[in-house]
Every structure is written in C-alpha cells, then in structure tokens.
Amino acid sequence: MKKYFIPFILVFLTGAGAASAQELKYTNGKDAWNPDSLGNHRVVLNVTSDGTVAKAIIPWRRRDLQPELKEIWVVDAKTNQKVKQIKIGEINREQGTIYFEPSSGIGTYYLYYQPYKVDGRSNYPNAIYLSRKASNNPSWPAATAKIATVKVQEIESVNAMNSNYPMEIIATAKETQDLIKAHPKSSYLVFPEDRLNPIKMMDDLPQRWILKGLKPQFSGTAAKGENYAFQLGIYPVKQDLKNVQIKFTDLKSKSGAKLPASIFSCLNTDGINWNTQPLHKTVDVAKAQVQALWVLANLPKNTIPGSYSGTVTVTANGVPATPIQLNLTVSAKTLSDGGINEPWKQTRLTWLNSSLAQKNEVIAPYLPLEVKDQTIALLGRKVMLNKDGFPAQIQTFFTPEMTEFSSTGKDILTEPIHFHVKKGKDLIWKNGPLTFTEQNPGTVKWSTTNTTDNLKMEVEGAIEFDGFLAYTVKLIALQDLNLDDVRLHIPFSEQAAKYMMGLGLKGGNRPDTVKWKWDVAHKNQDGAWIGDVNAGLQYTLKDNHYVRPLNTNFYLQKPLLLPSSWGNEGKGGIDVFKKGKSILSDNYSGAQNMKKGDTLYYNFNLLITPFHPINTDFQWSNRFYHKYDNLDTIKATGANLINIHHATPINPYINYPFIAHKEMKSYINEAHLKGLKVKIYNTVRELSNSAYETFPLRSLGHEIYSPGKGGGYSWLQEHLEKDYIAAWYVPEIKDAAIVNSGMSRWHNYYVEGMNWLVQNVGIDGIYLDDVAFDRTTMKRIKRVLTKDGHPGIIDLHSANQYNKSDGFNNSANLYMEHFPYLNRLWFGEYFFYDKSSPDFFLTEVSGIPFGLMGEMLQDGGNAWRGMLYGMTNRMPWSDGADPRPIWKAWDNFGMQGSKMIGYWVENNPVKSNNANVPVTIYKKDKSVLVAMASWATTTANVKLNLDWKALGIDPAKATISAAAIKNFQPAASFNIDQEIPVEPGKGWMLVIKEK
Template sequence: MLRSILLATGLVAGALSLHAQVLSYSDGHNAWNPDTLGDIRAVVYCPSGGAAAFVHIPWRRRDEHPELKRIIVEDGQTRKRVADVHVSEVTREYGDIYFRPVSGKGRYYVYYLPYKNEGRSNYPRGVYLKPDTGTWRAPEGAIKATTEGIQYINAFNSFYPMEVIATRKETEALDAKHAGEAFVVFPEDRRYPIRMKHDLPYRWIERKEPVGFDTAEKDENYAFQLGVYALKNLRNVKVTFSDWGEGFTADRFNCINTQGVSYDGKPFEPTVDVAERTVQPLWCWVTIPSDARPGTYKGSVTVKADSLPAVEVPLQITVGHRDAVAAGVNEPYKMTRLPWLNSTLAQENTVIAPYTPLQVTDTVINLLGRDISIGRDGLPAQIRTYFTPEMTSIGTEAHPLLTEPIHFHIDPAPGGAAARVALVSSGLRFIDKTDGTVTWEASSTSEALQMDVHGSLEFDGFLSYTVRLVALEDLDLRNTRWHMPLEPDAAKYLIGLNRKGGYRPDSLSWKWDVAHKNQDGAWIGNVNEGVQFSLRDQHYVRPLNTNFYLLKPLVLPDSWGNEGKGGIEIGQKGKAILVNAYTGARTMHKGDTLYYNFNLLITPFHALNTDFQWANRFYHKYNNLDTIQSLGATVVNIHHATPINPWINYPFIEWARMKGYIDTAHSKGIKVKIYNTIRELSDHAYELPVLRSLGHEVYSSGKGGGFAWLQEHVGDDYIPAWFVPEIKDAAIINSGMNRWHNYYVEGMNWLVQNVGIDGIYLDDVAFDRVTMKRIKRVLTQDGHPGIIDLHSANQYDASDGWNNSANLYMEHFPYLNRLWFGEYFDYEKNTPDFFLTEVSGIPFGLMGEMLQGGGNPWRGMIYGMTNRLGWTDVNDPRPLWALWDAFGMKGSEMLGYWSGHCPVTTDQPQVLATVYKRKGKALVALASWAPGDVQTQLTIDWKALGIDPSTAEILAPEIRGFQPGKVFPAGKPIPVAPGKGWLLIIQQASQ
C-alpha cells in the first residue's frame, strides 16, 4: 500500500530499501519556500482525525545536534502551519513528534532544518531556528501516523543516498564484523560521491557484492571511488594498481589522492592519513582502452597503510559499445575531468607575445625594452630600461636604475672581526639559457659564512633569487642588510610598504607585521623605469586576498623578519635613493641556514597599446546582443550569476547556452569574455566532493558556516565566500596554490576550443604568475585574441592586509590587456600621482578604466580612461567614444603630462594636460585638481604639433554630459571648474 501511495505522489524517486526503517527520498520540485521552512521535510500520513497524532520519523540526519533545531509541522491540505506540536525526542537517527491533525485524515509535512539568513546578502549566515517552547502536550490515545518518505526541496539539495547515515547499532555491527581489521574499503560508483567524513552512509550497510558501477565508454576517463573506513588510525595510505589484462594495464590507473602534479608542474605524492572512525574517499580513474571489447572486466586494486597489512579490493567495470568524446570531458558530471587536476598543459616557459626571446651576451641578459647585467656574485649589477618617456615605444636611450650593484652587507656583532664575514665570490656560472628563462649560480665565501645565489630571469622581466646563507662557525651578527641603490630619476614614485601609490616620500621606515599586513615589498620607479621588489620566506605560501587575508596571512620570513626585528628603510644616501632591507641582530650556529630570497619585477613590461584602448570598448553586463551592438561596444564581459554563466568560477554547466550566445556575438563582430577565476568556487561544481577529499589542498581550513547548503552538505572546515541570493549559488574559498589551477588551465583551454570565448574577466586574482602565463598561452592559441582584463576593489584596507591592488597584482600585469580599478578607488580626492601609479597602469605598459561612482571623466581622459559601459548609468562613456571616432584617436600619439615632452602645458600646476596628436591636429585633455575655479593659460609648442599658430583654432566640441561646445581664442586663458576639465581640439582654422 505504501509503495502505491509513493508512486501516486511521486515520492518513490531515489528510494532506499524499506527494511530497517529506511525511508524513500524524493525531489520536492521547489514546492515550498526554503527561506522560511528549510530544504528538507518528512511526508507524514495521518489515517484519521483526532485530538493528537504521533509519528516516528527515522530520518537518519547527518547534521549535529538536531535537538537544537526547530520542528515545523504544516497541514498538507491548507498549507498552514500546525500550531499544536510537541517534540518528544529528537536524535540524529530519528524524531518522535506529536501534533494536532487540524484537517483530519490526510498528509502533513514535518520540516526539520528551517533557517533564516542573517548578515550581508552576499555573505549570509544561515542560522537554524531554535526549538519552539510551546506548552501544548498531546492527550492520551494519539493516532499513529506513518512517515511516507523524505522530500528535499530540489535535486541539488538531496541527501540521498550518500548523506543518509547508518545508525549507531548498524555501525557497531559492521565494526564487529570486521573486528581485528585496521580498515575496510568500500568501492563506490562515481554517481554517488562520498560526502561524509564522520558517518557511514546507510548505502554501505545494506550493500551486496559485487558493487555495481556505471557503464564505461571506450577511451573514457572512467572515475570510481574507494571509501576507506578506518577502524584505527591510518598513516600514509597508498593505492597501487596492477594489470587486469586485455589492455587494462596498471599505468592506465591513477589515484588523485595519492599521486599528483603540482600547479607548477612538479610531481608529488600527497600524504593521506585517516583518523580512527572516519571515512576517506580515494578518487581514482582508469582510461578505458579505445579498443576494449564491450563486456565486464574484473581486477583489483590494493590499499595499504604504513605498518599494516595490505587490502586487496576486487573491482569490476563494464564497458559499453559507445566511444567517449575527448575522453568524456564533455560530460564532467561523470567526473571525467579528474586527470585535469594533474595536468601540465602550457607549463613549458615558451615566450608569449609581445615579448621576445631572451638573449645573453657575456653577463648581460637582454629582454623586451630592458637588459640586466649580472655581477660575479650572481646579483644584479645594473638594470636598464629603454622605453620612451611617453611609454608609446621602445627607444635607444638607456635608463639605468642602479647607482651601484644590488648587494648584501653582513655586519658582525661589536667586537667581531669584519674580515671573517667578508664574502668573496668564486664567480658567475650560467646554468641554462633558453628563450623563456635564463638561470645562473654563484657562490661567495668567507671564514665564517657561505652565500649561495641562484637566480633566474624570465622573458617578461621577472627576476627570482634564492639566496642561501650558511654559517660555517658559530657567530653573532649585528645586522644583515640588503641594499638596492637606485638612481633618483628611477625612484620618483612608490607603491606599497603601508603607502598609497604616489610620489615617493623623502624617507620611509617600515617593519614586518604579517599578522595584519599583506606587505613584503614595494614598487619604486618612474613611468618608464622601475622595479618591484618582494622579500620572501623559503616556505612562502601565497596568502588569501580580498577580505580574507587575515584568515591566512603571510609567513614571516625567518631571515628577513627575524622575529619582528627586520624592516625596510628607504631614503637618500649620497647620490642614491637607497632601499635598505635589514634584519637586526641574531646568532647563527655552525650549520645554520637562512634563506634571503627575493623577487624583482622590472617595469615597464611593454609599451602602451593605445590603439587597443580606443578600438576595444567594453560592455560589462549580460544583455541582448543587438542592444550591445547598437550601443557601440565591441567586447562584452559576461559576469557570473547570468543565464549563460550562472555559477561562480564554474562555467561548465550552461556551456551550450554560452556557446550559442558567443556564436551569435561573433556573427555581429562582438567579442565575448567571461568571468572565470580561482579565488572561490561554486558549490555547484561537480568536483566539489573530490576537492574536499584532498583535505586542505584546494579548500582552505575555516570555521564553516555561511549559507545553509554549505552547512548541510559540506559540513565544517571551510571558509564560505560569495553568495548569490537570486540563484542560491554559494562559493567556498580556495586555499591558494594547488592543483585546482591545473584544472583551471585545462578548463580554459576547453572553453576556448569548444565554446569560443575571447578572453576572461578577472575579479581579483588568487593565483600566481605561473598560472597566469599558462592561461594566457591557452587563451591566445591558434590566433584567439585571449583578452584579459583585471578588476580589483581597492585592497588598501584592514581586511585585505593593507596592500595596494597594483602592488599585489603586478606579477600578472605582463599578461593583461586592461585594468579596471575599481570599487573604493576615490577618483575625486586622490592626487594625479595616485591616478598615475595605482589606477592608470601606464607605468607598466597598461591602460585602464574607472569604476567607483562612474569615475571622473575629465581626470580619466588625462590617462586615456573612461567609465565602463553597462555597469552604471553614471558618466556614460558613449559621448566620449563618439569624439574618439570623430577625432580619430586610433592611430594618434599619446603624449602624457608625465613625459616632459607634452607639447601643451598649463600655467596652473594643478591643471594638467595630455595631448593626443595626429598629423595637423591634436586633442588636448585638461583636468583640474585645484580646489576652486581657475583660469589657466596654455603654453603650446606649435612646431611639435605641426600647426601654424597664425591660423590655428582651439575649440571644445560639444560632448553630452561632459562639456558645452565653445571656441577659445589662442593665447586667452581657459576657465576650468574644480574636478573638471576640457577636451580641446587644436587644428588649422580651415579644417
């Protein structure tokens, strides 16, 4: 009878066997409001009316402390809440509940995980309602109601079958059955990811051998699980594979938990320990032979832990008639992409355009627009750049950065002999010379110390040093100092070390404070020459960013930090601006080793591509393509939480809709870029259980919480991230540098090849330059445009560790096409030097756009920036785009106020001018930082403009929302309002 009822009501979907009080689980098809009632309910049938009914619900819940959560009973006929309810007993295994069946005979619903969301809408806290304290008690003779089944709000919220727990007695019986064994291995199908760590699923209690696996396709990456249930503590669990015969060779098998390739291409073997009475999933795959005959193949795998007998696990896999497409990766819900986690795609350090191969001449290494001389001690003896002051090309004039080589001073304690620590180099040795990377080594020794230097330079200007200092005897040191003496012209501006971007202060003193500050260096330079330096621990781990720094901060370097004694001072010393990184006093014992590792980024990376700025006009909103085309945009950014890209950083579910949109866009001449990065990952990612099985490798350790789904299905030990209320997309923070980056690169490659994306929109970056180079390679393969633009909110605040966005992400700048900095960047109160260094991107070879409040269009045009269309209605950029086209910005030469060669200047120091020059005419951008109205006189180099002043005219074209039309007589002052400016066209009057 019960099964007939379930069939009639649709409740039989996904039913478990009905013995041992196990219920049916089914999809509720969003039949109720989860925001008030929660995501799961028991369906109860009351056979008659009466004063009270009693129901026993064997719900088998995985949540802890269910007695602390409210029970809500709803009348199935009226859909009204039943007021008279008494909860007799609640455990994780069952609930005994009395209620008044107000509508008599019929169906009632018992909701047992109701919650409400508190806090910010995008960072909610799902708070479970506390039990009611009602006084109603059921009278004698309660009618016995029946639990028909359990219903979840929709399939995504299902607990069936892998989150339906075994009871304590069932677990004890299984333990007794395996008494004397160290662990039990449960083979499990890929369709049923293991999700619980502290409970056994009932599915394993009732299972019968052999385990049924999903049918495999030929040439498929076929995934399966080995669930290890530890009956005692296990150390270093390993899986080994053997030949099964008929093409199923051992090398076709892999276990992602015990065999890995790191994000930077290095093989490693993760250590898997399993605590007593916990479950560890081991995710494996086998690449099915392409010539496998349809049928069932039998074999085994072996699971072993240290000091314990191995367990041989019999398996069988049935191969069907179909051939997999691309190893099955087009169907990621089958976990066919597990090999992507160990991918080395695009790891080879090939040169990426516009960069050129490295060339070594003696001890000088040449790269695009720069060269570096290496000294005998392996450290930089000189760094030169060749970019013109305008940053529009690479010239022939060298701009040296250093007044003398970068070097170390090692100071003995008072009374110590300086000669005993004075290092003498044994010479420079180049180790490898390739187009993409040059590496070298040098050693220097003294009686008391040895310093080994390993350096490498990459084609984009990234210079990495490992410096190992070894004590050859016991000694006391007063200080260890690293000096970078800079030419004053090469040290005009500074970003970092607790300073906003702008002019370098006359003196700066900074101390390590990793607990609060994501700071380990700075950029110091000028527009066409500069260097970013960062001081690193030998165990450096990239910290979390964007609101999460304090949860995983920098590691204080033993060497540079020296328990907080170290710091950095910058100031004038002789002819140089000296960067002095010091460590303070310490004692070294014979054999002690310290690593004084540091990185340098030589800027600029390349010349400005102004034509790209004028020709590529971004629309930052999902919209109708005809509308976008009519607005004049040429590139559309598709954010997450949109119909074709709903799930944050996981664009693989609605990819077919995305492809249709992109194909249509391409037919209209519009490029499409998508939101896709790594910092957090949607809970809708198919591989979430796999990544959880890797411990903290991919997901950061945390206190859990956040949206209710995460609490109910992930459980604990994670950091909740961005949440989209409209579609209930809840993300989890990634841990930093890990194998998900390999998947990310493979996924990007798949999107280029199968979906046709033209690039990506990065919303902050949680990966390093290794991954950035890899994605740039796959995005630009086979002639694809591979456009990357980076948005960042201003991270100069407490939750982000007081780091400047430009300084934080500079390692990625060589591969970006545009910046969009961003929320909390103040375009009204900050000075031009802040605009130039922290917002514009110009000192690095980039150009940008503005965001906060629509930006300041007058000041933005000084740097070639506008607002971005689609994101806000404030300061619509289309009138400026129209002027660009009318004037002919594409093909013009940008001569910024910073270059010293700008042919138009003003007599007001707070009114700046940038010129966009074409043959016979020029567009002059004026912008004011003066506190009030000013009259400014222009000084014009007519010869440089190629315009005859006797017949020239200066006119301001009418630009909607920007300026009225006006003609200014040459030689007469021009009024400029505070915070505003003009766009003036200077040309011959006859034109």
C-alpha cells in the same frame, strides 16, 4: 542536471509505532517552498485515521548534529498554516517522535525539521538554525487523547541540489556496529563506490553501504579512451590509519588483453602539482572517520573491448592489506575527449594533474631572451649581472610616452644590488665563477657561490622573458657565528624613483623617508614598487617557506608567513631614504645567531617595469560592455567587447562556467556574427558549490579548499558541515562559493578548463575579478587563451585592497606580477577618483607605468581626470556616467593612430601654466586633442603653453575648440592666447588644428 538526479527508492526502516517498517522515499520538492523561512528539508506525513493527536515516528537518519536542539514545525498542507499544538518526544539523529494536532483531520501535513533565519548581508549570508522552543501547553496532549494513525510518506528536499540522498543518509549506530562485528579481524573497512555517488560524509557511514553490504569488489563500465574514476571509502574501526596507499595490478581479459597498472592512479596520494613537480601526499585516516580515495584510470583509445579483472590493494602502516577485486568492462565506444563532456561522471578529475601550457614559451609581444657575456636583453630592458650574481645595472629603453623605445637606456640603479653581512664590520666575499645553468628563449638561469671564512652564500638567479627575476639566496654557516645584521641594498637612481607604492604607502610621489616593519598578521606587505613611468622595479622579500596568502576580504584568515630570515622574529624591516646620489632601499633583518650548518634563505623577487609599450589603439577601439544583455542592444551602444559576469543565464555559477556551456556557445556564436567579442568571468579564489567535483575536491583535505570556521549559506552548513570558508553567494540562483586555499592542483584544472572553453565554446578571453593564483598560472592561461589565433583578451578588476580585510596592500602592487599578460585594468570599487591625486591616478589606477591602460568604476569615475590617462568608465555600469559621448568625441577626432603624450612627459608640447591643472595630449598630424583636468579648489584660469613646432601646427592658422559633449562640456572656442576657465574637479577636451 544529472549530477543531482534523485531516483525514487524503497527503503524498509525499523522503528516503533505507526512509523515502523514503512516504505520511505527521498524526493525532490521542486522548490515548492521557501527554504529561507522553512528550511531545506521536510517530512511528508499522511494522517490516515481520525484522532485528536497524531503521533509520528520518523526514521529520518539525519547527518546534522544535535537535532534535538533544533526547531520543528508542522504545517497543515490544506490550510498552509502551522498547527498550534505540537509536542516533541525523543529526538536523535536516527529518528524522532513528534505529536501534533491534526488541524484538518485526515490529510497531508509537512514537518519542517531544520528551519533557519538568514543573518548578514545578502552576498555573505549566514544561516542560523532556530532553537527548539518549549511547549506552550505542557498539559497537551491529554492521556486520554485519541491517537490518529500517521504514515511517513517521504522525505523531501526543497530541490535536487539540497537532497541528502543517497550518500548523506546515515547508517544507525547499531547498523554500523553490526557491520564491524561481522568483520572482527578487520582493522579497517573498505567500501568501493561508483563515481556517480561521491562520498560526502566523514563522520558517518551512509545507509547505502549497509544495504549493499561490505563486498571486496568493484565493477564498472567504461568506454575506450575514457577518463574513468571510482572511489574507495576507507573506514578505520580499531585504530587510526597511517600512510594509506593504493597499489594496482594489471587488469586482464580472458582473451589475454591487458590494461596496465600504469594507467591507474590515486588522486589523493599522487599527482602533478601546479608547478609541474610530482606530488606525493601522505593520507592518514582517524578511527571512525571516512576517507574517500579517488582512483583515476585514463583508458587508452586502442583498448580492446571486453571484461577485464585485476586487483586494487589498500595498504597502511602496521595493518594487513585489503585487496579489492576490480572488474572493468570496456565497451566498443571510443571517447576522443576522454568523456570530459560528461563531467558529472568525474571525467575531468584528470585535469587536476595536467601540465598543459607549462613550457615557458615566449608570449607575444615579448621577445626571446638574449645573453651576451653577463648581459641579458629582453623586450625594452637589459640586466647586467655583477660577479656576485646580483644585478650590476638594470636599464629600460621605453620613452616617457611609453609608446616606443629609445636607443638610450635609462639606468634604474646607481650601483649594483648587493648584500651587507656584518660581523663587527662588513664581511668581505670571495666570488666564485658565475655559471649560466640554463639559456632558453623564455628563461635564463645562473648560479654562483660567494664565500668568507665563516659563511657561504649560494646564489641562484633566474630571469624570464617578461622581466621577472627570482633569486634564491642561501646563507650557510661554516661554523658557529653571531651576525650583527644582514642587509640587502637596492640603490635606485633618483630618475627611476619618482613614485612609490607598497610598504603601507598608497601609490603616488615617493616620500623622502620610509620606515617599515613586518606585520604579517595584519598586513599583506612584503615589498614595494619604486619607479618612474618608463623605469621601475618591484621587489618582494621571501624565504623558503613562502606560501601565497589569501586575498580579497580573506587575507586575515590566511596571512603571509613571516620569513624567518627577513622577518627574524620582528627584528627585520625596510627603510627607504636618500643617500648620496641614490634612493636607497635598505632591507635589513637584524642580528642572526647561526650554528654550523644552519641555512637562512634571503630570497627575493624583482619585476622590471614597464613590461611593454602601451597599445593605445587597443584602448580606443575596444569598448567594453560589462553586462549580459541583448546583443543588438549592446551593438547599438558602440561597445564591441562584452564581459559576461557569473549569475547570468549563460554563466550562472561563480568560477565554474561549464554547466550552461551550450547556451554560452550559442550566445557567443551570435555575437561573433554581429562583430562582437565575448569574455567571461572566471577566476580562482572561490568556487561554486555547483561544481561537479565539489566532494572529490573536499576529499583532498586542505589542498583545494582553505580551512576555516564554516558557517555561511545553509547548503554549505548542511553538506560540508565544517572546515571551510564561506564566500560569495548569489541569492537569485542560490549559488554559494567556497574559498580556495591558494596554490594547488586546482590551477591545473583551471588551465584545462579555460582551454576547453576556448576550443569548444569560443570565448574571446576572461574577466578576472581579483586574482588568487600566481604568475605561472597566468602565463599558462594566456597561452591557452591565445592558442590557434584566438584573441585571448584579459582584463583585471580589483576593488581597492588598501583596507583591513585585505591587509592594506595596493591592488597594483599586489597584482603586478600579472600585468605582463593583461590587456586592461578596471580599478575599481573604493578608488575614489574625485579625492585622488594625479600621482595616485597614475601609479595605482591607470596602469601606464606598466604598459597598460585602464577604466574607472567607483561612482562612475571622474570623466575629466580620466581623460588625462585615456580612461572612461565602462558601459553600462554607472548611472549618469555614460561613456558614449566621450567615445563619440574620440571617433570624431580620430583617436586611432594618435600619439598619447601625458602630462608626466617633460617635453609634452602642450603644458598648463597651473600645476593643479595638468594636460595630456593625443597628437596627430596637424591636429591634437588636449585633455585638461583640475585638482584646484576653485575655478582656475589656465593658459596653455604650446610648442607649435613640435605640434606641427601653424599658430597663425590654428583654432582651439571644444565640441559639445553631453555631461562633459559645452561647445566653446578659444583664442590661442586666451585663458581657459576650468571648474574644480572638471576639465576640457579641446581640439587644436589648422583651419
């Protein structure tokens, strides 16, 4: 790949003895050795004369620290054996002196200078560099030993990816000091650099800049319409620099044509954030540190070809400005796509400032919001606002079957959501007018102000078309006052509070009482979902300092910030209990002392569930094959929707599916011809080190990559050194990921990248392996995936997040904000279906209370229990749990067009007389498929209670039969009054129909 092309160069190096003034080149070893045993770098030495001792002085210019502590091995190229006698002389980062016994005499020897051993699990390895051992023969070599001549031929990296050339070959201390002395009036030095050589080191100057010399100009060549980029390396030499900025002039040609200054920007100081807000960053640079500033120039397509000149000026507080002459030659070639098909030229950096798909346009199947008086209607739901700005009532219109709407609404609340602010007694609020500040199809906003003598409450609310409500609530002290408590009451109706998850509870039946306290250091918990299958509400408590935490193994490294209002230094908490006719969620913060003018933010978000009706036909007709495989092999299984993971030939690098895009497109084109759809693994949470933009992104500090303790795979340690979190690693292709920091401009890039994949590669959707972005990004993704009629299918996989590393959150609760845009769930590892109760299945795994359906994973799932929720496992993921026999049974019955009526539906026309053996049916005209599964500890003899009229079946003509289904059930038939034996943990799939 062009990104890692390493040209051969000649560099004249200074040193002593045999190594002085040698020609040294840096080359690609083309994977000639195993780095996990020998390290990633070696020096090729040629012994050119006879002698008993070879002395090599190696000007290696290493970027790694404390090389004198690291082991060194010399290997005889002829025998491939380590030489027995070796003595280490003076070692430092600039050069090293090594004596060794030339065991084969004249010839080639390899010196490996960073060997390591790998510790930890294979997908989260940690390279531990071997410490140097004392010589086993201190008397060697003898003073009279004959010294052989050694030529340092070259330095090899194991492959191009691991090369340090040219930007990680350090300048010597003397070279650096000489350069500084040559510019005694400069407080800082500025090094213009080409885009093909990303600046990688922060603690050293590269030798390349010494050889080039310090020149206050940059010259480059670009095409019309190109997203051009170059760098300025800033190096303070006298003091720390504060507020480094870049200013541009227009560039002009001799003919009078102009490139306006407005087309230039600095990625490090300015841009558009993930939320469309302008981003202005302050860049400070410590003395003797290198900071890369990336300049972006989006050249107009109508640019007149020619040579343009202007000035880019670097400024900082309290020091003279540094002008750099900028010469840019624009060719006659026009790039219609900005050059993004050559990303190694950093042409996609402009994606970081994209606002693509940010307009909150309504996404199918949702409907435009409708406002009438103070009632807002949306798909299947209504919100009635109270005079204080909070919901007076929330209704849903989904039937219990979740496949259609009812004309009668189901109330979620028994009384309005409201605050209690206590100072001795409840403060009485005077309500101001409620004003709608925005009314668009996708978003409706309103505001009001409630006041007392001592306190003002400013309320801003917003609802979006999918049922998300966001409240900003400011309590502003009008004078000094001490409050006894601030409480938010959400009074659920009992019929909309059957189930609960969150606040330390696994999903299931709601307990009578819940008492919860904030513990953000250990628990990713800030709210809960309470509801029934066809009506519910998730709420989360925030303040104005909310920052999205890390998730999926990394929560403890960047946890939630305790809200200063709700958390209140540990005083706050949540109690859920029955009070009168309500199931009351009592969210309290405890006593607050406020000075006049103080503001506390009691923000909260609501999600009204379900989001949309269940599309059962999508479940029956779209059968996933979760593996890269031969297309004919896949088609033969009956699967028709392929998920392509990373670490595969057409999608090798995690969350960076751009490098093998031609192979991916060819595969997808062939799949489409065979009637198959293809989705790819691509998410945000961690990013492959093979990303072309790795080092430009690193130049942005912690904006894109999370701070951390470093370590991990050897490449990360050798090229990033510090201040990162090592993530997933694939040994087979040596793909090492770095953890993203949370909400950032990388999400803009992600949306643009997804759009490019849809339009240029033809992907049919994405497979998300957990999610580390917010719902705004998810909406943008859904828009670009479904653009121009593309299917835009999204399925979400999660391992059970209810554990220490993930902060004891529920996957469904954690990701609920994304559910409106998903097509299927796959929950997942550590969801132990054989040990889970029906209510856990329903709330945490099935997706049904939210308008979704799912699949199983852990240990192949439980096929019988899964059928209660329309779930199978996924091809070809689990041995011994092949879903094809069940798919065949579905087809034989004709599941398309059937109506799913779950055991949770009160008027289900088929009921079990045993509560431990629930029944779900799939009803068609004159026939019904009955799924029953047991949670009983012994074989249960179950009698079915059938409402024949509701089924539309004449009992006199009815038959009950079980078709033989491999690994599921034998063939059987039953009389309509017969008890049906059901083994523990198993069940039946019966068909009832007229003869």
